Amino acid sequence: MYFNSLFLILGARYIILFAVILLVLIYARIKSFKIKIHFLDNNFYKGHIKFYDLNGIIHFHSTYSDGSGKIENLIKIAKKLKADFLISSDHNTLKPKYDGLEGHYGNLFYFAGEEINTEFGHFLALGIKDEIKRGDYKDVLLNIKKQNGLGIICHPHNWWTPWKNFSVSGFNGIEIINLDSQWRGMNPLYILLVLITYKINSFYSLHFLAHKPKKTLEFWDSVQKHNRLITGIASIDAHSNVKISKNKRVKFPKYEELFSIARTHLMLDKKFSGNIEKDKSLIIKAIKKGSCYFSFDLFGKPSGFYFEAETIGQNNRNEYFASGDTINLKKLKNEIQYINFYSGININHKKTNYEIILYKNGKQLYRVKNSALEFKIKISYNNTNIKPVKLTDKLNTEIKNKNDDNYGIETIKDFINNNKPESSNFYRIEINIIKGYKKITYLYSNNIEIFSE
Ligand SMILES: [Zn+2]
Ligand SMILES: [Zn+2]
Numbered sequence: 001m002y003f004n005s006l007f008l009i010l011g012a013r014y015i016i017l018f019a020v021i022l023l024v025l026i027y028a029r030i031k032s033f034k035i036k037i038h039f040l041d042n043n044f045y046k047g048h049i050k051f052y053d054l055n056g057i058i059h060f061h062s063t064y065s066d067g068s069g070k071i072e073n074l075i076k077i078a079k080k081l082k083a084d085f086l087i088s089s090d091h092n093t094l095k096p097k098y099d100g101l102e103g104h105y106g107n108l109f110y111f112a113g114e115e116i117n118t119e120f121g122h123f124l125a126l127g128i129k130d131e132i133k134r135g136d137y138k139d140v141l142l143n144i145k146k147q148n149g150l151g152i153i154c155h156p157h158n159w160w161t162p163w164k165n166f167s168v169s170g171f172n173g174i175e176i177i178n179l180d181s182q183w184r185g186m187n188p189l190y191i192l193l194v195l196i197t198y199k200i201n202s203f204y205s206l207h208f209l210a211h212k213p214k215k216t217l218e219f220w221d222s223v224q225k226h227n228r229l230i231t232g233i234a235s236i237d238a239h240s241n242v243k244i245s246k247n248k249r250v251k252f253p254k255y256e257e258l259f260s261i262a263r264t265h266l267m268l269d270k271k272f273s274g275n276i277e278k279d280k281s282l283i284i285k286a287i288k289k290g291s292c293y294f295s296f297d298l299f300g301k302p303s304g305f306y307f308e309a310e311t312i313g314q315n316n317r318n319e320y321f322a323s324g325d326t327i328n329l330k331k332l333k334n335e336i337q338y339i340n341f342y343s344g345i346n347i348n349h350k351k352t353n354y355e356i357i358l359y360k361n362g363k364q365l366y367r368v369k370n371s372a373l374e375f376k377i378k379i380s381y382n383n384t385n386i387k388p389v390k391l392t393d394k395l396n397t398e399i400k401n402k403n404d405d406n407y408g409i410e411t412i413k414d415f416i417n418n419n420k421p422e423s424s425n426f427y428r429i430e431i432n433i434i435k436g437y438k439k440i441t442y443l444y445s446n447n448i449e450i451f452s453e
Helices: 002-031 072-082 136-147 177-186 190-196 204-208 214-222 255-261 276-289 329-335 412-417
Strands: 053-056 085-091 103-105 107-117 119-126 150-153 173-178 231-235 263-268 290-296 308-314 320-321 326-328 339-343 354-358 365-369 371-381 407-410 425-435 438-445 448-451
Touching: 053 231, 072 085, 072 107, 072 255, 085 119, 085 276, 103 276, 103 371, 107 136, 107 276, 107 326, 119 136, 119 276, 136 150, 150 231, 150 276, 173 177, 173 214, 177 190, 190 204, 204 255, 231 263, 231 276, 231 290, 308 425, 326 329, 329 412, 339 354, 354 371, 365 371
Parallel strands: 053 085, 085 107, 150 173, 173 231, 326 448, 371 407
Antiparallel strands: 053 263, 103 107, 107 119, 119 150, 263 290, 290 438, 308 320, 308 339, 339 371, 354 365, 354 425, 425 438, 425 448
16 A cells, blocks of 8 residues: 555656656747758759749738738838738728828838629739729629739638639639638647747747648649639738637737748749839739749748740750740641750758659649759650650659650650640649658749640
8 A cells, every 4th residue: 555655656756757858848849940941052043034033922901901900010011021012902992002002112012902702702803993892703803804903712712711613714813822721721739739839939830831722722723724824822811810709809920920921922024113003013914824933931932943844846946934824836836856844943952851843734743852853745756656655753863864764755646635725734833841751832833834726
């Protein structure tokens, strides 16, 4: 009896000691947690098509609707965070524009969009001059088009206001990343983890928002059609205004935190001019076309990213295409020998492990680890004696030993048949960073279309 209780007391002490040590270790681990992508010191661009990379914060709510921040203050925050452009989207109002807030604030360009309620869900209208009232999707869309604006489906798969009709047409883009959905849509256990760890290390807490929205990506890949490229963007949807009881709201997560997590990067052939309307249409055109990519910049601002296709003809005549471009094979005719895909980024692979994945119509086609991507489709004119099509899907770490096995080969007849307008093919890139057991999709490109007509 005596020994038993002594054992119990000693045992309980050890358990408590063990628990305390464990808690201290977990606390220290969370406190010091950081994922930072290491980029090369000498940043160079290896792509063929030069562009200006302007990054922006799209979709947030201010005191004009249900956000807690004043636009004037949010402009200051975005400026401090080195964004090039900032677009608000208060619910069913364009009042910030009427109040004369649009304009250039040093290097930051701000303008107002609108998030409009339709019977199918929330719809983002950018580049419109006149306010559009909430209403039927068809009427809202028509009004946006009349005003030369663009329409984007908001947070299609969040659980409280999901998009309700996935067979609609006419929209220009989809919010692939919507940070509000990213955190509220997480597994409740993760939400709890986010809330508990937020005070210890907000970076640790917020890095959970960088997860892959699988359903939305599937939707995005399924709606691409010939001459109707649907653009993917990352949007913030910041409110910083969480209701916790009838009279109490908390400013969580903070605007400056959300503004730092994800950005949409435009690939422009010129910089902003300083003229409000001209710069607005520059942004609208780039998003409409798909000349943009989006990334989780909290891990590091992307440097030197490119994604291109090159068509090589018989006399080494080649042309280059970037995301948002459409390649018409018929224009290149029998001359075509290869189509090469290139992608790269200035990540220092000695310090940060990463992989680049090429997708075709939403399916993985090829991937490389810690290296620039080069994928070649050889077009064969000999229809009888040809190797089977071999499109490698395995992780290729030995990119140096390139041989035909790394390449896809198709006959010209098959290639053209497989790329008819009704069966256009769409190619895009994703970049993952790998940290221990964690794999985070850091960057998403938009699509390049290939077809034959
Ligand atoms: Zn919404
Ligand atoms: Zn919103």
